Amino acid sequence: MSALSPIIRAVVRQPIEREATRIEPLAVLPVFFRLSNQTAVVAGGSDAAAWKAELLLAAGARLQLFAPSQTVGEQFTRLLARDQGDGRIAHHDRGWTPDGFAGAAIAIADAQTETEARAFYAAAKAAGVPVNIIDKPDYCDFQFGTIVNRSPVVVGISTDGAAPILAQAIRRKIETLLPASLAAWAEMARKLRATFHARLEPGLHRRAFWERFVDHAFGPTPGPAAEQALLDECDRITRAGGKATGRVMLVGAGPGDAELLTLKAVRSLQAADVILFDDLVSDSVLELARREAKRILVGKRGGRPSCKQDDINDMMVKLARAGKHVVRLKSGDPMIFGRAGEEIDRLDAEGIPVDVVPGITAGLAMAATLGLSLTHRDCARSVRFITGHSRKGSVPDDIDWTAAADPSATTIFYMAGTTADQIAAKLRAHGLDGHTPVVIASALSRPDEEVWRGELDLLPAKLREKRHGSPVLIGIGAVFGRRAATLFNHDEGEDHHPLSRSAG
Incomplete structure (x- = not known):
């Protein structure tokens, strides 16, 4: 049993509901040949063979090239010219023969016919040499794939021949993620x-x-x-000296789409020993975590069995005291209605190092989904994020409703699915026009995302009509009236601003 088990049993009051598979099935096994000063056989003088030869030379191999001079193309001619004096390419002005594989670590051929490919492959296999015949996958023990080079860091990408162009696109994306300084x-x-x-x-x-x-x-x-x-x-x-104390990182998982994670959040997940994650964190985000990391669900959802905040605090302390690198993974941004303040206070009091990695909060994800600026200068001079749910189950008692009802502000209410009628009534009582544009959103950036647009007076009725499996976000303000004709379809017979659009 894991050394973490006593700590987990002592604190967690609910089962672990989700456990990601460490490794899914592989089409091919990625391996890396060490070829420094090893012999590589190359048959054929084509440009395609020359490119493979350049890769082998870059890896430190010594080439035995078998190709009649009249078949050597322009690219190989340049390689041979550059190699003069180095002696890393031995050019044999003839075709290959079976005795040429002696002592070779790897063999490459650009075979013009099936018969030649079959013969080269059989000879290489008889000599115990791994072989690749260009553009003939049936005669390949291995593939080259696409390379991102930050040597000694080398990243290989393969689609198992399914889509080479996709591999190139993946390489371009990885190139942007890995700084050139990584090599040094x-x-x-x-x-x-x-x-x-x-x-x-x-x-x-x-x-x-x-x-x-x-x-x-x-x-x-x-x-x-x-x-x-x-x-x-x-x-x-x-x-x-002594026993090293671990550390805790409060990491924002964003609204759900793993592509919205920051680079630092991904690196934190890759370095974690233990991940304490909220119920709203998506599987696609957890998939990016270190395979060996222990994952513990500590979600808190209204109306459902939940892990108490004090229990979560205790668990973080115990795990860090045991020397673990703990990631507290929170949906959205940890510092926006994520109880990060309580957790930081406890960790500070215990002398445990804590860092925060911000994430995209739901209010900003909603603005991006709609393509709307929350601070458009024609509509709003400020933005307010307000919790729509208190510990008592109603709207908080200390909300400044006069400020919230300011028509020149954009207001976002979080966790407001059960309190929409109270919110609408308070805003109307403090002077906000009942025709003020409103947007209701849930599951932002996820496959089941839903967004509806309407006006303040229709808000309570619409939320009573809809049943939501995830927390509801309500945006109120003039900015949500912009781009309405572009973003939302209106069915005849409904009110002027019907809540009619589902983006799921």
Whole structure:
């Protein structure tokens, strides 16, 4: 049983409802050949073969090229010219023969016919050499895939031949995520790894150091003092001695769509030992987490069995005291109606390091869905985020309704599905026009997203009509009247501003 189990049993009052699979089925197994100073056989002098040869040379291989001179194309001619004096390409002015595979680590061919491909493949296999025949997948032991190069960090991408163009698109996206400086940091890690490990005990101390290193690796290019700073960090961790205390990160999961996560949020999920996640966090977000991380559902939903906030606080403290890197994963933004303040206060009082990674809050996700600016200068001078639900189940007693009813403001009510009638009545009582545009939204950015538009006087009736499985967000203000004809369809026979659109 996991060492975390006693901690979890002592605190959690509900079962773990969701457990992601560590690894889904693979079409191919991604592996990386070490080819430095190894022999690679290349048969054929075409441009396609030349490109594969460039990859092999970049990996440090020594090439045995079998190709009659009259068949050597322009790209290979350039490679041969550049190699003069280096001796990394041995050109044999003839076709390949079975004895050419002796001592080879890998073999590549651009075969013109099925018969040639079959013969090359059989000869390579007989010599125990992995083989790839260009554009003939039936005669390939491996694929090259698409590469993102931050060497010594190398990312390989494969679609198993299904869509090479898609692999190129994925590569472009990854290129934007990995800074060029990553190569320098990775090279420094390789250079100093043995030194770091000689100074740090295995386990929590090493883990703490490498997590801090990763934070640097996604930042600016290391300067002249970077190596010494890392060594000093090793010494600080060693001097601290004793059992290392973990840390807690409060991470915003956004409204649901995993593509709306920040890069820092993804890195936090990848570094976590334990993830305490809300019920509203989507499976697609959890899929990005470190496979080995323990995932514990601590959701709090109105009208359902929930984990108490004090229990969650206790759990974070216990796990951090055990040296774990804890991610408290909250839907939306942790600092907007996420009880982050209570959690930070408790962690500060216990002396446990805590960091916050912001996320996209539901109010901003709604604005993006509608393509509306919450602060459009023709409509609004301010934005207010207000909770629509108190511990007593009604609207909070201390809302400044005069400010909320300001027609020059945009107001977003969170968790307002059961209190819409009270909200509408309070706003009307404080002078807000009953025709003020209103938007109701739920499950923003998710496949079951729903958005309706109407006016304040129709708000209570519409929410009584609809049944929502997820929390409801209500936006009120003139900005929600913009782009109405473009965004919403109006059926004849309904009121002037019917709540008629479902975007699910």
